[in-house]
Amino acid sequence: MFSNVNKKEQKMIALALIMISIYLSPLFILGENAHIRVHDNLDSNIAWYKVLSESGQMFGPVASVIPQIINGLSRNAFGTEWSGIVWLHAMFPPMVAYAFSQAVTRFIAFLGMYLLLKDHFITQKDWGVIRVGTALAFALTPFWPSGMLSTLGMPLALWAFLHIRNGHSSGKFYIVLALLPLYSSFVLGFFFFLTAMGIFWLSDVIRGRGWNLRFIGSIAFMTLVYLLVEYRLIHSFLFSSEPNSRDEYFHARLSLLQSTKLAFSNFVLGHTHVMTVHGLVILPVLLFAFYLVIKLKLWRKEQAFVVLMGLNFTLSVWYAFWFYKGWLPLTERFHFLDTFNFARYHFLRPLVIYAGFALALRIIWICTKNKQSITAVIVAQILLLFAFNDEIIYQKKPSVKEFYAEQLFRDIKEHIALPQEDYRVASIGLHPAIAQYNGFYTLDTYNNFYPLRYKYQFRKIIEGELAKNKTIRTYFDEWGGRCYIFSAELGKHYLYRKDAKKRLKSLELNTAAFKEMGGSYIFSAVPIDNAPKNHLLLEKVFTSKQAAWKIYLYKAI
Numbered sequence: 001m002f003s004n005v006n007k008k009e010q011k012m013i014a015l016a017l018i019m020i021s022i023y024l025s026p027l028f029i030l031g032e033n034a035h036i037r038v039h040d041n042l043d044s045n046i047a048w049y050k051v052l053s054e055s056g057q058m059f060g061p062v063a064s065v066i067p068q069i070i071n072g073l074s075r076n077a078f079g080t081e082w083s084g085i086v087w088l089h090a091m092f093p094p095m096v097a098y099a100f101s102q103a104v105t106r107f108i109a110f111l112g113m114y115l116l117l118k119d120h121f122i123t124q125k126d127w128g129v130i131r132v133g134t135a136l137a138f139a140l141t142p143f144w145p146s147g148m149l150s151t152l153g154m155p156l157a158l159w160a161f162l163h164i165r166n167g168h169s170s171g172k173f174y175i176v177l178a179l180l181p182l183y184s185s186f187v188l189g190f191f192f193f194l195t196a197m198g199i200f201w202l203s204d205v206i207r208g209r210g211w212n213l214r215f216i217g218s219i220a221f222m223t224l225v226y227l228l229v230e231y232r233l234i235h236s237f238l239f240s241s242e243p244n245s246r247d248e249y250f251h252a253r254l255s256l257l258q259s260t261k262l263a264f265s266n267f268v269l270g271h272t273h274v275m276t277v278h279g280l281v282i283l284p285v286l287l288f289a290f291y292l293v294i295k296l297k298l299w300r301k302e303q304a305f306v307v308l309m310g311l312n313f314t315l316s317v318w319y320a321f322w323f324y325k326g327w328l329p330l331t332e333r334f335h336f337l338d339t340f341n342f343a344r345y346h347f348l349r350p351l352v353i354y355a356g357f358a359l360a361l362r363i364i365w366i367c368t369k370n371k372q373s374i375t376a377v378i379v380a381q382i383l384l385l386f387a388f389n390d391e392i393i394y395q396k397k398p399s400v401k402e403f404y405a406e407q408l409f410r411d412i413k414e415h416i417a418l419p420q421e422d423y424r425v426a427s428i429g430l431h432p433a434i435a436q437y438n439g440f441y442t443l444d445t446y447n448n449f450y451p452l453r454y455k456y457q458f459r460k461i462i463e464g465e466l467a468k469n470k471t472i473r474t475y476f477d478e479w480g481g482r483c484y485i486f487s488a489e490l491g492k493h494y495l496y497r498k499d500a501k502k503r504l505k506s507l508e509l510n511t512a513a514f515k516e517m518g519g520s521y522i523f524s525a526v527p528i529d530n531a532p533k534n535h536l537l538l539e540k541v542f543t544s545k546q547a548a549w550k551i552y553l554y555k556a557i
Contacts, residue, residue, distance in 0.1 A: 005118075009128035013114070016136040019382070020106050023140055026391040027099035032401035034095065035394040037145065038495070039272065042403050044446045045146040046098065047433035049089035052078045054439075058090060062235045067421070068441050070454055070483070071518060076232040076240075077449045083229075084183040085148055095400055098145065104183065105148055110139035112156025117358050120162050121304065127362060129371075133378030134358040140385035141350060142393070144273040150189025151274050153180050154351040157190075157222070161197055165204075165215040177222040186226040187233065188273075192345045194223050236449070243452040250478040251341070252327035254320075263320035266346065267313055276350050277388055281381040282357045286312075289360035292367050302363055308356035312349060319346035357381075398497070398548035405547035409438035412542055412553060416521065424518040426461075428485050428504070429496040429525030430549055443519050448481045455480050457517060462486050464508035485509070485522070496525035498543055498550035504528045511535040515556050522554040 005013070026034050036042065052058060055066045057075050065072035079086065084104070088097035114135035122131050143152050157180055160173035184190055197219045204212060227234055254262065268283065270276045290309055293302050322343035361374050397403075413420065424443045425435055432444040443458065459466070459476070466473040468488035475482070475492060484494065489504055496502055507528050512535075514522075522536060531538055536554040543550045 006125065006128070009132065012128055012132040016110060016132050016139075017107070019136060020110060020139055023386065023389060024099065024103050024106065026389070027095070027102055030391070030399075031095050031099075033399050034391060035397055035399050036098070036390045037142075037394060038397055038403070041145050042400065043431040043433050043494070046089075046094055047404075047437040048078055049086060049097070050094055051436055052086065053090040058086070062232060068439075069436060069445050069447070070443060070450055070458075071424070073445065073447065073450055074236070076236045077447055079185075080230055080232050082182060083148075083185075085146065101148065102145065105143065105152055106139045108149060108156060108183075109141075109143075109152035110135045112153060112159060113138040113354060116155040116159040116162075116355065119159060121355060122358050122362055127365070129375055129378065130358050130361045130365070133375075133382070134354055134361070137357075137378065137381045137385060138350070138354040140382065140388075141277060141354075142275045142385075142388050142390070143350070144188075147185060147188055147273065149180060149184040151347050151350050153184050154189070154193050154348070155355070156180065157193065158351065161215070161218060164218045165201075165212060167214070169214070174218065174221065177218060178225050181222065181226045181229045186230045187340075188344070189347050190222075190226060192347055193351075194219060194226075196345075196348060245450050245452055245455050245480045245483075246448060247452055248455070248478065248480060251323050251343070252325050253478075254323045254325060256324065256326070259320045259324040261320075262323070263317045266319050267316035270349065271319070271346060274347050274350050275388075276353050277381075277385055278353050278357070281377060281384055282353060285360050285364070285377055286353075286356055289363040292363055296367065298363070302359070305356060305359040305363060308352050308359065312352050312356060315346045315349050315352065319343045398495075401546060402548040404434055404437045405544065405549055406438060408542055408544040408547040408549065408551065409435065409440070411544070412523070412551060413439070415540060415542075415553070423520040425521045425523055426485050426514070426519060427523045427525075428487060428528075429490055429494060429500075429502075430523065431494050432484065434549075435523060443514070443517055444484050446482050446484075450483070455483060457513075458483050460513040461510050461517075461519075463510065468508075490526070497548050500526060502526045504530070506530060507534055509534045509536075511556050519556055522556070524552040524554060525549050527552055528554065 027036075051066060051068055055068065057064050057066055058081050060075040062076055064075040066075060066078065085097070085101050088100055091097070092100065114131055117131045117134060122134075138155070139152070141152070144150075149156075156176055160176040163170070163173050181190070198216075201212065201216050201219060204210070204215070268279045270278065276282070286309065289305065293299060293306060299306060322341075361377065365371065365374050416423070420439050420441055423441070425440050426432065426442060426444045427435055431446065432442045433446060435442050436445075462476070462485055465486055465488050466476060469486075469491065472486040472488065472491060476486060486492075487504060487507055489506065490496070490502070504524070504526055507530055528534065528536060528538075531554055535557050537557050539553045539555050541550060541552050
């Protein structure tokens with residue numbers, strides 16, 4: 001693979017791999033004391049993997065349920081058992097699995113982007129610094145952890161597809177297309193990539209390049225592998241007749257001005273699930289290269305770069321205007337436009353931005369003959385990405401150990417002194433994933449796919465609080481992925497640490513509905529001043545030096 005690479009470039013590759021290892025080192029050195037992303041990570045996925053691995057239902061039939069969550073959450077809601085990250089969490093402790101997953105994703109991301117640039121975009125031998133530097137920068141982007149290779153695997157897939165499109169029939173390309181679905185998500189990345197490949201194939205046909213059956217066949221092959229791997233998703237989509245929480249997801253609510261602002265914001269800043277950290281260094285480089293293309297009339301010669309620039313902006317516009325309220329007539333007529341998030345075509349942007357970055361550097365190199373400035377720009381982007389390392393960005397958040405607070409919840413479990421499956425709990429002011437991680441059976445959850453009837457049932461508990469606050473009412477009623485005990489006083493805040501001064505003074509819960517669903521205890525991160533009015537009895541306050549929280553244990557009476 002690197003046999004035809006000169007020694008200087010091989011040294012750069014070795015240095016890049018060392019830098020990725022350094023970037024990853026806090027996860028392996030600190031373990032549970034590391035600081036990592038909370039949103040859509042600690043508050044959800046990591047706990048889900050642990051619940052699944054301990055449930056005995058990893059290979060459960062499509063009709064099976066996980067009783068630990070919402071009195072029986074569908075096994076299908078946890079995704080396929082043929083996902084590599086699920087296997088890592090089944091074999092190793094959570095943070096070991098997490099660190100290995102980060103390593104697998106980042107090293108393959110580097111390999112994929114490097115091969116894509118080397119074979120298809122940045123092919124001249126003396127452009128090694130662009131190939132290696134861009135691939136390293138791409139591999140260091142702060143991707144969404146549970147997405148795995150859903151976005152960072154796209155360059156490797158594109159590398160294989162472009163070779164197949166060009167008539168190369170080596171089996172290694174098909175092996176890549178067969179293995180990527182085992183470590184990525186169809187609906188969180190590759191559905192959009194594969195449809196883009198389909199459009200690419202169709203454009204070839206329209207431009208007279210022929211039908212290229214091998215190319216379209218390879219697209220169909222990878223799609224088929226995904227459908228087999230994601231059979232639970234397919235079953236839920238095609239054969240489940242019960243309404244689910246996604247049936248009340250309403251996304252089209254922004255005005256024209258708001259959508260326009262969001263388009264430019266996304267173009268410059270990106271999105272939390274596909275962070276590219278491109279606004280400070282890469283974007284000026286892209287714009288300068290585009291200026292050179294215009295000035296020197298390089299439109300035809302630099303067609304690939306121009307297409308990527310246009311696609312980059314178009315994806316941001318598409319993302320923003322997916323939430324434009326002008327869609328309402330269509331979403332009301334075609335329900336799947338609400339239940340499936342087509343805005344996620346913007347998940348293609350990391351590939352588009354970094355491939356465009358490499359082409360921009362090449363254009364500047366050719367036009368200015370200034371190799372030193374090219375190297376300086378690459379180094380600047382890499383240093384910027386190192387500054388976005390989780391251990392730096394989330395230093396003020398709880399560590400993994402502090403977040404899940406296992407000893408604290410072990411004390412609570414011992415105090416209650418009943419088998420955990422015999423009672424149900426819910427949380428206030430902290431994520432229910434924490435209780436789930438520690439083995440408690442919860443009535444609340446964070447999940448995008450659960451029965452709609454359960455959402456209505458749970459809503460009775462918090463209907464008094466929702467009536468007080470439009471923000472949380474809209475959040476719950478028009479999405480409901482966070483099926484939490486919301487409070488008008490706390491709003492959408494779920495991280496009240498043990499030094500917080502906040503108190504609930506006018507909580508209004510339907511405790512009878514809570515008990516009817518099997519609820520016995522509430523774990524509150526803040527004291528409830530009017531607990532007796534809500535038929536709640538404070539049993540004990542739990543705290544620990546190793547925990548981020550102070551838990552007020554209330555029993556429903």
